[in-house]
Amino acid sequence: MKGLIIKDFCIMSLQKRFVLLMLIAGVFLYKISPYTAILYMSFIFASIAIGTISYDQYENGMLYLLSTPVKKKEYVIEKFIVSLIMTVIGWTVSFLICLIMMIIQNEFSIEFLIISITMLPIAYMVSSLQIPIKLKFEAEKSKIATMITTIFLVSLFTVIPLINMNISIVFLGILMMVLIVLFYRISIQIISKKEY
Amino acid sequence: MIKINQLKKSYPGFDLNVSMNIKKGLVTGLIGKNGSGKSTIYKSILDLIQIDDGSITILNKDKDDLSIEDKNKIGIVLSDSFYSSYLTIKDLKKILKASYLSFDDSYFTSKVNLYQLPWDKQIRSFSFGMKSKLKIICALSHNAQLLLLDEPTLGLDVIARDEILDLLREFMEKDENHTILISSHISNDLEHLCDYVYMIDDGNILLEEEMDALLSCYGILKVDNKQMKEMDLSYILRKKKEVFGYTLLTNQKQFYLENYPDIVIENNNIDEFIYMMIKGVKV
Numbered sequence: 163m164k165g166l167i168i169k170d171f172c173i174m175s176l177q178k179r180f181v182l183l184m185l186i187a188g189v190f191l192y193k194i195s196p197y198t199a200i201l202y203m204s205f206i207f208a209s210i211a212i213g214t215i216s217y218d219q220y221e222n223g224m225l226y227l228l229s230t231p232v233k234k235k236e237y238v239i240e241k242f243i244v245s246l247i248m249t250v251i252g253w254t255v256s257f258l259i260c261l262i263m264m265i266i267q268n269e270f271s272i273e274f275l276i277i278s279i280t281m282l283p284i285a286y287m288v289s290s291l292q293i294p295i296k297l298k299f300e301a302e303k304s305k306i307a308t309m310i311t312t313i314f315l316v317s318l319f320t321v322i323p324l325i326n327m328n329i330s331i332v333f334l335g336i337l338m339m340v341l342i343v344l345f346y347r348i349s350i351q352i353i354s355k356k357e358y
Numbered sequence: 359m360i361k362i363n364q365l366k367k368s369y370p371g372f373d374l375n376v377s378m379n380i381k382k383g384l385v386t387g388l389i390g391k392n393g394s395g396k397s398t399i400y401k402s403i404l405d406l407i408q409i410d411d412g413s414i415t416i417l418n419k420d421k422d423d424l425s426i427e428d429k430n431k432i433g434i435v436l437s438d439s440f441y442s443s444y445l446t447i448k449d450l451k452k453i454l455k456a457s458y459l460s461f462d463d464s465y466f467t468s469k470v471n472l473y474q475l476p477w478d479k480q481i482r483s484f485s486f487g488m489k490s491k492l493k494i495i496c497a498l499s500h501n502a503q504l505l506l507l508d509e510p511t512l513g514l515d516v517i518a519r520d521e522i523l524d525l526l527r528e529f530m531e532k533d534e535n536h537t538i539l540i541s542s543h544i545s546n547d548l549e550h551l552c553d554y555v556y557m558i559d560d561g562n563i564l565l566e567e568e569m570d571a572l573l574s575c576y577g578i579l580k581v582d583n584k585q586m587k588e589m590d591l592s593y594i595l596r597k598k599k600e601v602f603g604y605t606l607l608t609n610q611k612q613f614y615l616e617n618y619p620d621i622v623i624e625n626n627n628i629d630e631f632i633y634m635m636i637k638g639v640k641v
Contacts, residue, residue, distance in 0.1 A: 173445070223442055226440050229429075229434045
């Protein structure tokens with residue numbers, strides 16, 4: 163699995179410029195709501211990780227990858243791990259930026275801290291939905307599927323800041339675990355049955 | 359090393375049904391035209407497709423029971439698949455080091471430098487030949503025992519192909535248990551490397567033979583219509599109508615040399631052999 167992780171970080175490092183652009187977009191989103199910015203950035207970073215599936219599939223690459231010392235199960239687990247790492251990185255970067263801006267503008271509150279933390283599992287859950295979709299549908303079809311996920315999330319972005327959130331973090335944590343296990347199981351099914 | 363027992367796999371308009379025995383310590387060649395089923399065999403061995411029937415044992419285990427340690431012992435070159443072309447050789451080295459237990463850093467580095475492949479350019483900027491060389495280097499860089507090579511010399515010029523064949527010979531000499539299964543269109547590669555050959559066409563094994571026998575016992579006969587009528591066709595495998603009469607393929611060249619001294623008899627070569635086996639009519 164270590165080889166797969168290194169491969170994915172090599173691929174993701176190709177997207178430095180894209181990440182910079184997204185950071186700038188994130189700063190503008192802060193004006194709508196800091197939570198929107200944090201959710202958005204976490205999701206984008208996770209999507210970059212999951213986007214490595216497309217790179218793997220391109221030019222029939224999955225055939226070779228799966229012939230190296232890696233089990234199909236490992237391949238799927240690795241994608242969940244890397245997207246979690248990237249969600250945390252995206253969340254941390256955007257949280258820190260928002261925190262600094264809030265402190266400068268004297269707007270910091272404990273409520274901000276609590277609600278920001280809930281953005282992490284939400285972003286991870288929603289972005290992880292892309293894993294089974296990308297595994298099932300290659301290239302063009304998965305772009306449509308990713309668009310649907312993005313539209314779903316954008317709706318979430320606008321709805322969530324409007325709700326006075328009192329969702330228990332424990333509840334969110336449990337929901338995240340249930341959904342991740344579900345997406346993982348579906349992904350294993352897909353990759354086991356697929357012919358390359 | 360690999361035993362394929364009545365492997366069956368069907369696609370729309372194509373049915374594969376083969377049995378093969380790839381022996382330890384030998385180089386086995388797989389000859390066949392495009393679409394004959396070669397890649398399907400490789401994918402079946404590597405458990406990349408579901409097979410309809412039959413069994414495959416590899417490294418003394420059923421293909422479904424291959425562990426990560428077993429996969430470490432197999433070096434692979436696939437004709438139309440490799441790591442992402444957005445990676446560089448520098449990236450690949452890190453990835454291979456982390457993927458294979460016995461990755462040989464110095465071997466990999468020395469071969470990349472020997473063939474003057476650029477370390478920092480993305481693979482997608484490589485020529486076909488450069489990519490082929492890189493694939494082979496990757497397959498040879500982790501102390502594999504078994505090499506599965508699907509068209510490894512595709513896109514290489516004569517000199518580069520010879521260099522690669524040397525690498526493969528070096529691999530075979532390192533250990534008497536080293537084994538290669540290689541598919542190729544290039545007859546020269548097969549003639550100079552293979553100990554044993556399987557010929558596949560339209561999903562079936564047409565012939566299996568030792569390379570030495572193929573080159574020494576097999577022959578091409580050129581006869582006119584009169585000679586054709588008079589000769590014993592017991593050892594003729596294929597015939598093809600020509601302007602002058604017939605071209606015939608035999609696996610008992612010596613018989614015809616001794617009994618028909620007037621007939622034009624040529625030594626067999628892989629190209630003619632493939633042509634006659636596929637285009638010729640069975641006798």
